[in-house]
Amino acid sequence: MMRKKLIAMLLAGGQGSRLGVLTNRMAKPAVPFGGKYRIIDFPLSNCVNSDIDTVGVLTQYEPLELNAYLGTGQPWDLDRLNGGVFVLPPYMSGNNGRWYSGTANAIWQNTAFIDRYNPEHVLILSGDHIYKMNYSTMFRFHLESDADATIAVLKVPMEEASRFGIMNTDASGRIFEFEEKPKAPKSNNASMGIYIFKWDVLKRFLSEDDKNDSSAHDFGKNVIPAMLGAGCNMMAYAFNGYWKDVGTISSLWEANMDLLTDPPKLDLYDKDWRIYSKSAVMPPHYMGANAKIERSMITEGSEVYGSVCHSVVFASGIIEENAVVNDSIIMPGAVIKRGATVNKAIIGEGAVVGEGAEIGCRPNESDPEFEATLTGDITLVSNNVEISDKKRVPRGMIVTGSMVDKLKVKDGMN
Amino acid sequence: MIFNAFGLVYTAESNLMLRELTNSRSIAAVPYGGRYRCIDFVLSSLVNSGISNVGLIMQKNYHSIMDHLGSGKEWDLNRKRDGLFILPPFVTKENTGIYKGTVDALHSVMGYVRRSSQKYCILTGSHTIYNTTFNDMLKQHIKSGADITIMYSEEKSFNPDDQFDDLRLTMDASGRVVELEIDPYRPKTNYQSCDVFILEKSLLEYLVEDAYAKSCYDFTRDVLIKKVGTLKIHGYRYDGFVARLNSVGMYFSKSMELLKKEVRDELFNQEHPIYTKVKDEVPAFYGRDAKIVNSFVADGCVINGRVENSILFRGVHIGKDVTLRNCIVMQACEIQDGSELDYVIMDKGVLVKRGRRLSGHNSFPVVLRKGMTV
Numbered sequence: 001m002m003r004k005k006l007i008a009m010l011l012a013g014g015q016g017s018r019l020g021v022l023t024n025r026m027a028k029p030a031v032p033f034g035g036k037y038r039i040i041d042f043p044l045s046n047c048v049n050s051d052i053d054t055v056g057v058l059t060q061y062e063p064l065e066l067n068a069y070l071g072t073g074q075p076w077d078l079d080r081l082n083g084g085v086f087v088l089p090p091y092m093s094g095n096n097g098r099w100y101s102g103t104a105n106a107i108w109q110n111t112a113f114i115d116r117y118n119p120e121h122v123l124i125l126s127g128d129h130i131y132k133m134n135y136s137t138m139f140r141f142h143l144e145s146d147a148d149a150t151i152a153v154l155k156v157p158m159e160e161a162s163r164f165g166i167m168n169t170d171a172s173g174r175i176f177e178f179e180e181k182p183k184a185p186k187s188n189n190a191s192m193g194i195y196i197f198k199w200d201v202l203k204r205f206l207s208e209d210d211k212n213d214s215s216a217h218d219f220g221k222n223v224i225p226a227m228l229g230a231g232c233n234m235m236a237y238a239f240n241g242y243w244k245d246v247g248t249i250s251s252l253w254e255a256n257m258d259l260l261t262d263p264p265k266l267d268l269y270d271k272d273w274r275i276y277s278k279s280a281v282m283p284p285h286y287m288g289a290n291a292k293i294e295r296s297m298i299t300e301g302s303e304v305y306g307s308v309c310h311s312v313v314f315a316s317g318i319i320e321e322n323a324v325v326n327d328s329i330i331m332p333g334a335v336i337k338r339g340a341t342v343n344k345a346i347i348g349e350g351a352v353v354g355e356g357a358e359i360g361c362r363p364n365e366s367d368p369e370f371e372a373t374l375t376g377d378i379t380l381v382s383n384n385v386e387i388s389d390k391k392r393v394p395r396g397m398i399v400t401g402s403m404v405d406k407l408k409v410k411d412g413m414n
Numbered sequence: 415m416i417f418n419a420f421g422l423v424y425t426a427e428s429n430l431m432l433r434e435l436t437n438s439r440s441i442a443a444v445p446y447g448g449r450y451r452c453i454d455f456v457l458s459s460l461v462n463s464g465i466s467n468v469g470l471i472m473q474k475n476y477h478s479i480m481d482h483l484g485s486g487k488e489w490d491l492n493r494k495r496d497g498l499f500i501l502p503p504f505v506t507k508e509n510t511g512i513y514k515g516t517v518d519a520l521h522s523v524m525g526y527v528r529r530s531s532q533k534y535c536i537l538t539g540s541h542t543i544y545n546t547t548f549n550d551m552l553k554q555h556i557k558s559g560a561d562i563t564i565m566y567s568e569e570k571s572f573n574p575d576d577q578f579d580d581l582r583l584t585m586d587a588s589g590r591v592v593e594l595e596i597d598p599y600r601p602k603t604n605y606q607s608c609d610v611f612i613l614e615k616s617l618l619e620y621l622v623e624d625a626y627a628k629s630c631y632d633f634t635r636d637v638l639i640k641k642v643g644t645l646k647i648h649g650y651r652y653d654g655f656v657a658r659l660n661s662v663g664m665y666f667s668k669s670m671e672l673l674k675k676e677v678r679d680e681l682f683n684q685e686h687p688i689y690t691k692v693k694d695e696v697p698a699f700y701g702r703d704a705k706i707v708n709s710f711v712a713d714g715c716v717i718n719g720r721v722e723n724s725i726l727f728r729g730v731h732i733g734k735d736v737t738l739r740n741c742i743v744m745q746a747c748e749i750q751d752g753s754e755l756d757y758v759i760m761d762k763g764v765l766v767k768r769g770r771r772l773s774g775h776n777s778f779p780v781v782l783r784k785g786m787t788v
Contacts, residue, residue: 035697036713074487075692260699268696269716279692283682284448284712284726286675294704299697300449300713303675312697 002082004119006139006196008052009110010043011103012127013060018248020374021382021400022348026065029127031252032331032349034259034268035299035312038069039246041277042132043125044076044085049273050135052123054083056113058106060099063089075278088113102217108206114199122202124195124219130255130266131192131243132273138237139196148201148232151175151224152194152239164190165220167236175234178224189236192243195219201232242266249375253346256312256329260295280315280332290321306336314349323353328360331383344395348383355389358410363394368406372396415464416552419534419612420496422527423456426473426519427541429578431661434761434783440472442540443479444659445744445762447672447681447688448712448725451482452659454690455543455681457489460536462686463547467496469526471519473503473512482691489689499526515631520622527619535618539579539609543657543668545681545688548612551650555612558589560648562617562638565610567656572601578660581607581634583649591647594639605649608656655680666759666779669725669742672710695728703734719749733768740776758782 012029022031029040040057047055055078059066066087072078073085088110090099100106107114107124114122121142123135133152142150153167161182167189168177179185205223209215215222228234242265244255258265268275282301287293292307301316306323314332319325323336327344330336334347342353343360353359360379372395374380380398381387391407393399399407425442435444442453453470460468468491472479483489486498501523503513513519520527527535534555536548555563566583577597583605584593595602613621621637630636638647655677657668671677682688695714700706705720714729719736726732727744733751740757747764749755755766757774761784766772770788774780782788 075694262701274694275696276694279694281687281689283678283688284710285698286673286678287706287709287711289708291706293700293706294702296700297697298700298711 004054004083004117006052006121006123007054007056007083007114007117007119008043008047008123008125008135009056009058009107009114010040010047010125010127011106012040012057012066013100013106014126014128014247018374019252020249020380020398022249022252022346022380023062025062025383027059027061027063027127028247030065030069031246032314033130033246033252034256035297035314036279037275037277039130040066040069040127041076041275042130043127044078045273045275046131046133046135047123047125048076048078048276050133050139052135053078053080054117054119055085056088056110057085057127058088058100058110060090060106063087069278071278076276083117086113102215102222103219104206104209104215104223105217107202108210108217111203111206119199122197122199124193124197126193128245128247129192129243130246131239131241132266132270132275133194133239133241133243134273135194135196138194138239141237142196142235145173145235146233147196147235148198149224149227150196150235150237152192153189153236154192154239154243156188156190158185158188161185161188161190165224167191169236173236173238175228175236178220178228180220189238191220192239193220194239195224201227205230249346249378249380253329253344253378257310257327259297259312260310262295282315285313288321291319306338334381337389343379344377345379345381345393347381348385350384351381352386353381354387354391356410357387357389357391357393359387359393360395361392361410363396366408367392367394367397368403368408370394370397370403374398416534416549417464418532419463419465419536419548419552420467420469420530420532420615421456421460421465421536421538422469422471422520422523423453423460423538423540424471424516424519425453425476425479425540426471426513426516427539427579428474429541429660431576431578432659432665433662434781435662435665435759436475437783438475439478440475440540441659442470443475443482444541444665445727446543446657446659446665446669448710448727449693450688450690451479452543453479453482453540454489454688455545456538456540457491458686458688459544459546459548460538461489461491461689463536463549465536465548466491466493467499467530467532469499469501469523469530471501471523473519476502484691488691496530501526513631515636516633517622517625517631517636520618520633521626524619524622527615530615533614535613535615537611537613537618541578541659542609543659543681544608544652544654545683545686546652546654547686548610551610551652552612554650555648558648559646560590561645562611562613562647563650564591564647565608565650565652566605567608567652567654568604569606569656570604573663574599576658576661576664578658579609579634580660581609581638583607585649589648591642591649594634594642594647596634596639605651606658608652608658612650662759662779662781663777666742666757666776670723670740672725673708673723678710693728698726701734704732719751727762740779742779761786764788 288305491498
């Protein structure tokens, strides 16, 4: 087999618990985004557009949806003779079998896969970021500086730096210190969780890390500090462009809204850097005689008869007459019935909002008690939940199947 | 599901009444319905019936149809066993590569027909749009013991200007066809063929070789019409939406019918969807000043103006202060700021510059040919 220069390993095992009910039945990278995409389309399309033709996708949590979505990899042009996309779940070997206990451990357990392609370098990616990045530019930088590891960094606002892993570098970009979520950050070069390693060097460190029982087997916490400690040549590659971790409800909502600014913060219309996805087989969308729409994204299979403002509507979403949707995300197949109002909400796949119902309304005393720590002021209706007519869902609530019956009817209605 | 039939699609029809739309492409490649080509409908209907062996007879201008079909992957026809067979013309000592008619074309693809292992052949044209499965039709064909079954629909209106290979069926009470007429001056019946025929492969081979030996070249005129007394021909009634793209007028009116929900629900029935080439376009985006009424819009469009009663294909850009009414705008057209267009069909890649005005009429839509600048 031809030796590969660079292959990619995509960490897609995360449960994404901070995405709440959206990830009840699917791993975070499979969560829909931007009208017709899923989060994983971004790193996968970046790989293909960067001429990387071999991608291992490490899955662990609720992999069915992700497996089914990836299929042969054909939508991303990753059905190749030598290479392609591979789903890599944890497995039994002899009498032993282990779940992936951390990001580094996940790669270590797939050493055999990587060795099969015998690459000189390995690119490690995570499956929960929305961005467009040319990995081949980073790879060139990695080769030119003859680094053992190159870590992509992004300048973040200084006040937010304490939420990230911070890389302190000298003028040439060489990393001399790494601080995980520092209280008093010395710089604002935040790690984006994108690494290129020399495979022989990484393998050595993963092997040592595996023997260390006190390690969390995590790249950021263990492997990177160990390599720094051993005096490896580690470089920071500065990325400036749009990048968003969509690990929380509010960041997922924001990232969708970033597509609607003028000009969009994230430009998907670049013909030279297309984002590929598995397309639903759907006719064009239809806008009815009384439809009103502005600053919104609508995709195939949808029908809009009501009003949609500053929102993203996924495939087969239906907005009926006199329904009003503002600042919201309507996931695939969701239906907003006649006269319903949806404000700043995420309506899950296949969910139905009944006639005249109000989602994201001002809370009052009659509403059932709920916890809004996950969502803030964004209201979340879970996949396939049906909200009956005229029910009110106060701002910030997460509506699951068990919550539906507790909802109150709107004021002045019986 | 049908496992014992193969599909044979004749895409060599040429029809001057489609004017600029078929300047550079065959009818099969004419864009229809916002993101499809004419051929997608018959191909999807065959595939959704369970058929996995489809031959496409090509004649001229088949570049764009080849480009569209590729390996047939989008229709699930890239198979090891059977799949999609593209059958272009070739020059032999008895044939110049230009077919004299359907029989001539069928004769030249007899090699493919003989190699096909299925018992039945579903023979179709490519300019008729419908979304069906042929399972019931084949069942009826077998049960009735017919030699040939023709799918037809009932068409109540008749306009001689739209007449193109208009095959009319007169049937007796048992459904047997007693008379066939093509392009009649005054049609005797409202039953019009949908250009779908089911017959056994062995009969097709015999009819084609027999006609060819007698220097007869048209399957409808020289075989079906002449043999209506000796062959047992039956009609199969189809009540769904049918669009025959016979003329620009028909193309326009049958496109506009897609603005009706019941037509869309039927033609794009999700139980047997229509497949087409995937383009990886971004969802459509509506700007701050967009105003859109009763329109059918594909992905990749960016709309900042006013659009009414129109069909926009993939990747159309509509500038600010544009007014677009009753238009069909094909892929990758750009309408710049301030233009006003009414009853215009814009073929692929048309550029309408700032402030232009164009107006056609329901009975005569303006057609702008592919790649034109106004």
